[in-house]
Structures are given as structure tokens and as C-alpha cells.
Amino acid sequence: MSHLILIVIKQPINIAILKSVFLFVIALGISLLNSCHTGKAAANKDNDSFTQIFNGKNLDNWEGDTTYWHVEDNCLVGIVTPSTILKRNTFIIYKGNIPDDFELRLEYLISDKGNSGINYRSERMDDALYALKGYQGDLNGANTYTGSNYEERKRTTLASQGEKTVLPAIQMHPDSLQANIKGNQWIHKTVVGKLGTPEELKATFKVNNWNEYRIIAKGNHLQHYVNGVLMSDVTDNDTINRRFSGLLGVQVHVGPPMRIAYRNIRVKKL
Numbered sequence: 001m002s003h004l005i006l007i008v009i010k011q012p013i014n015i016a017i018l019k020s021v022f023l024f025v026i027a028l029g030i031s032l033l034n035s036c037h038t039g040k041a042a043a044n045k046d047n048d049s050f051t052q053i054f055n056g057k058n059l060d061n062w063e064g065d066t067t068y069w070h071v072e073d074n075c076l077v078g079i080v081t082p083s084t085i086l087k088r089n090t091f092i093i094y095k096g097n098i099p100d101d102f103e104l105r106l107e108y109l110i111s112d113k114g115n116s117g118i119n120y121r122s123e124r125m126d127d128a129l130y131a132l133k134g135y136q137g138d139l140n141g142a143n144t145y146t147g148s149n150y151e152e153r154k155r156t157t158l159a160s161q162g163e164k165t166v167l168p169a170i171q172m173h174p175d176s177l178q179a180n181i182k183g184n185q186w187i188h189k190t191v192v193g194k195l196g197t198p199e200e201l202k203a204t205f206k207v208n209n210w211n212e213y214r215i216i217a218k219g220n221h222l223q224h225y226v227n228g229v230l231m232s233d234v235t236d237n238d239t240i241n242r243r244f245s246g247l248l249g250v251q252v253h254v255g256p257p258m259r260i261a262y263r264n265i266r267v268k269k270l
Contacts, residue, residue, distance in 0.1 A: 036075030036261050050266035053094055064092025064130050068252050075261040078252040090130045091119060091249035099269035100245040104215040106265040114141040115253035116260040119152055120217060121246040132249050137215050137224045143205045147224050147231020155186040155241060159232035162201050164193035167238045195230050204229045218270050
């Protein structure tokens with residue numbers, strides 16, 4: 001279906017308002033060009049023993065701020081507009097059980113300036129509603145972080161895009177984490193391998209189109225794949241800060257207006 005946006009101005013308009021409308025249209029432009037429709041109804045289980053955890057019809061078994069989250073054409077959609085700019089990140093959180101060891105697969109479509117992430121083995125923040133801290137499969141429209149392992153509200157970047165890392169055991173109380181972060185990177189991580197050049201990895205992303213994100217969490221080994229390509233690999237030997245279980249949720253991030261859509265969200269126990 002074709003879409004046409006026509007703005008008719010019959011009298012002088014506030015420049016700030018016009019700029020906000022323009023930014024909003026740009027942020028949503030991707031939604032006008034790409035339908036969320038999956039082409040098939042979500043089933044409880046697929047042929048590979050994965051269980052669908054989003055029914056594509058409503059937000060049953062998910063909890064989040066409906067100012068930012070809704071269902072559209074079988075997709076879970078997060079949107080930030082000029083009038084709903086965030087002061088801190090907010091999540092929609094799956095209320096069902098996620099196995100401790102699992103493989104997660106989903107598809108996502110993000111606007112050019114969008115910033116989002118898939119949190120897992122996470123816990124709720126006490127000081128904010130719908131906020132999570134824990135491991136995150138990072139992703140953004142510019143693909144500068146997509147595939148990274150970023151630990152929200154904790155150790156920050158555990159493996160940047162294209163890194164294989166090992167996190168050593170340390171002796172510290174979690175309250176002192178900030179002193180061990182530099183440049184949004186956990187300073188104790190050791191990069192033990194490279195998974196490809198930046199050019200090779202970024203060539204695998206589909207810009208303004210659907211991509212598949214795959215997370216494998218087994219014991220203390222965490223792997224993030226995008227479109228079948230391994231983007232980050234973490235072995236977490238930090239016995240104080242690591243987690244082996246927790247909540248799953250997806251994020252809209254502070255920043256400019258944005259749109260993120262997720263579909264075919266499915267999990268398999270390992």
C-alpha cells in the first residue's frame with residue numbers, strides 16, 4: 001500500500017513545532033515503507049521446538065508503558081514521539097518464564113536514529129517502573145552497536161561488535177562498579193579474539209529492513225548473532241556480577257524520536 005503525507009500550512013507556524021513534526025515524520029518514515037505483517041499467524045511452537053512468546057495480537061503476558069508500546073500488524077512496536085521524549089530507558093517485559101539456558105530468535109526493524117536492545121537474565125530496577133538491569137543484545141539503526149553485549153545499568157560493554165571476550169573473576173561489591181568502567185567499557189574484560197573486520201560485519205546488516213537477532217545463553221557463555229553472523233562472544237567468569245537467570249524485555253532508548261518493531265519472538269530451552 002502506498003502512503004502520502006501532506007502537510008498544508010495556511011498560516012505562519014511556530015518553527016519549533018514544525019521541526020518536531022518533521023523529526024517525527026522522519027522517525028516514522030520506516031514504518032510507512034515496511035509492513036510489520038509476518039505473513040503467518042504466530043503459533044505456540046514451531047517445527048524447531050521453539051516456543052512463540054508474543055502472540056502478535058495483544059500485549060498479553062507482557063508488561064510495559066503503553067505510551068511507548070503497542071501491537072501493530074502482528075508486531076510488538078515501540079515508538080518515541082516528539083511529545084513523549086524519554087528521560088530514561090523504558091522496557092516492555094515478558095511476564096512468562098524464560099529457561100536459564102536458552103536460544104532466543106526474533107526479527108527486528110528499527111528506524112535510522114533508533115536505539116534499542118534485548119535484555120535477558122535481567123532484574124527489575126527498584127527506582128523506576130519498567131526498567132531492567134542486566135545483559136543486553138544491543139542494536140541501533142546506525143549499526144554501530146548492533147550485536148554487542150552491553151550490560152544495562154551494570155558493567156556496561158562486555159563485548160563490542162566483533163569481539164570475543166573473557167571476563168575474569170574479581171573481588172568487589174556491586175556498588176563499586178562505576179570505578180571499573182571507562183569509555184562505557186568494562187575495563188576488566190580481555191579481548192581474546194576478533195570475529196571479523198568492522199566492514200565485514202556491517203555488510204551483513206540490512207538497512208531499513210528486517211534483520212534476525214539470535215541470542216544463545218548457556219551457562220556463562222553468551223553469544224549474539226545477527227543474520228546468522230556471530231557479532232559478540234562473552235565468557236563471564238565474574239562470579240559476583242554475572243547472572244544465570246532472570247527477565248527478558250525489549251527497550252526504547254533515550255534520544256530522538258524513534259521506532260522499533262519486533263516480530264516472531266521465540267525461545268528454545270537448551
